[in-house]
Ligand SMILES: O=c1ccn([C@@H]2O[C@H](COP(=O)(O)OP(=O)(O)O[C@H]3O[C@H](CO)[C@@H](O)[C@H](O)[C@H]3O)[C@@H](O)[C@H]2O)c(=O)[nH]1
């Protein structure tokens with residue numbers, strides 16, 4: 221791969237741009253010093269308090285916030301980003317020297333992840349600007365759905381006209397459902413030929429769409445001919461391996477289609493299948509024995525390639541670094557299409573922008589689970605300076621690592637020993653189906669290193685972070701690449717219950733990483749994870765833990781108002797300025813940060829409040845999940861996020877105002893949120909009634925602290941959507957059951973507080 225990279229005359233393929241960060245650093249330091257002052261004040265003023273409990277609880281929460289702030293500052297301290305120049309690539313290397321890439325698409329449910337979405341992802345990837353004879357696309361179907369297989373066959377047929385069309389007219393958006401939806405249509409060419417072909421293509425896509433739609437409505441998508449026979453008795457969680465080579469580029473011509481292969485790994489209730497990580501490992505092995513490309517791209521089924529040059533951008537990184545060590549994987553951002561205006565659920569990850577640029581100057585991007593190119597040998601567990609060692613790895617050791625398949629071991633040796641992309645003895649996938657079936661079996665991994673030392677790591681529902689940290693822990697660096705236009709676009713969850721499920725899974729999975737043997741601190745001590753990078757991993761792993769101090773802090777003001785105690789300095793004390801300054805500076809700073817990214821004030825507020833709401837609901841459940849798992853009381857499941865198709869399937873414009881409204885199901889996750897809201901409302905009401913009974917201004921001050929009331933109002937504003945939910949109808953209303961439960965608990969808390977406050 222590094223054929224001509226050393227040539228000092230040619231301009232670089234990628235460049236690291238350092239971003240000046242002086243002002244943000246100064247502001248962050250000011251906030252830090254205020255936080256520390258507050259802690260000091262709390263300790264000094266402790267003895268003067270009438271009530272110790274709220275004061276101590278506040279001290280605990282604020283200590284955590286300060287610690288968290290230090291982690292954040294560390295992450296953002298140096299800012300940089302990498303820019304790529306794909307047009308320069310062709311001066312460096314010939315197309316025939318480009319490395320092969322095996323593309324992995326995963327799907328797990330043909331209802332939650334409608335086939336047509338997956339197929340559009342497939343089409344966009346088959347049509348990328350890259351020699352087709354260097355590519356193989358593997359679709360992993362964890363649902364073992366004949367519909368998916370049928371759709372893939374039909375899609376591949378359509379691809380035979382779609383791909384040449386895209387390349388001929390240099391179409392920019394190569395997922396047809398995105399290409400054909402805009403009104404007026406995207407026209408890349410004015411010519412009559414183009415217009416005609418465009419119409420024909422739209423028509424053909426319409427036919428494909430209908431075929432899939434009709435097939436989806438039938439119990440079995442088509443006649444049970446020989447190809448589909450295997451699906452007849454297959455149950456999604458109990459069936460033999462199914463591998464079908466749907467299309468093969470036998471001659472290896474660059475202008476044909478890449479290989480297309482369908483895989484449904486063996487499932488059996490006796491064997492744990494490890495969800496997505498398990499699917500990825502099967503993909504790695506099957507592609508290993510079939511095509512064994514040195515690079516692998518993995519995308520979730522909804523993440524279509526929005527920028528046809530994305531492979532070239534990735535190559536700029538792989539070719540562009542002198543040391544392989546600097547580029548174990550190239551991560552592209554996860555961006556979403558048709559995201560709701562102003563991000564009402566606070567999920568579009570914009571606020572992570574500065575974090576991402578910050579870690580770019582350490583060991584590089586986190587692996588995000590999708591949109592990432594990996595070196596195969598890195599996934600196979602090698603370390604940066606291993607290249608020579610692996611040449612003479614003995615067979616027994618290989619057996620223990622990679623399993624009993626001879627083809628697998630041979631391919632692994634090849635993958636581990638080459639630093640060069642050249643693929644000797646080109647094979648075609650259909651010649652290795654048997655070997656592939658063997659390595660996709662559900663007992664294949666027993667006694668091997670899969671999921672422990674090699675492949676995608678098991679033990680967390682955030683297999684991405686777990687796998688990424690183990691790579692960084694071996695001393696590799698990675699890169700983040702943000703070309704224009706956005707390289708991949710996918711579906712963000714479109715309803716609030718879906719958001720909750722996703723947030724809970726992330727928080728759970730991240731904390732699982734902390735509790736695993738890939739703990740960031742352990743990897744710093746025993747491995748090669750750099751200390752500062754480990755701190756950033758800690759920040760992300762602790763998402764779930766953050767829920768505890770946050771929820772305590774959110775009920776504190778209510779507690780104080782109800783029990784007539786204090787957790788903030790009195791307004792008459794100069795110390796009152798400290799928390800006030802923290803609040804004002806932090807809010808303005810956050811606003812300024814996102815404003816620089818072109819985000820509206822409304823969106824800033826949504827990110828802010830949903831940050832609080834998600835932490836106190838979904839992340840709190842994530843925390844409990846992990847506690848229960850550690851106690852051995854529960855097991856994790858990977859709940860797939862539904863991919864919404866309303867925005868494109870029928871061409872109707874979604875009504876943003878309605879889509880942004882919160883909907884509720886019976887999920888218990890919102891209970892802590894409703895309780896928090898209810899106790900704060902109770903506090904405000906009881907505060908108000910206290911106010912009515914008091915006359916003059918001085919007395920009014922004596923009744924309750926202004927700071928506490930302000931905080932209570934703030935929490936209520938954060939939960940405004942829940943407040944609406946209490947009175948909403950139908951799906952927009954919080955179910956009665958949830959309201960009663962939360963109401964009962966809130967009442968219980970308030971009574972308990974009233975009675976017990978005299979003791980603390
Ligand atoms: O048993 C399973 C479960 C999931 N998947 C696939 O995993 C992908 C991600 O699932 P999704 O429900 O879309 O999760 P998200 O929360 O959107 O995904 C983010 O978070 C996950 C970790 O929690 C990562 O695996 C993903 O790559 C990352 O995009 C999808 O393609 C699924 O088909 C499987 O193949 N098998």
Ligand SMILES: [Mn+2]
Nearest residue numbers: 520522710861
């Ligand atoms: Mn997803």
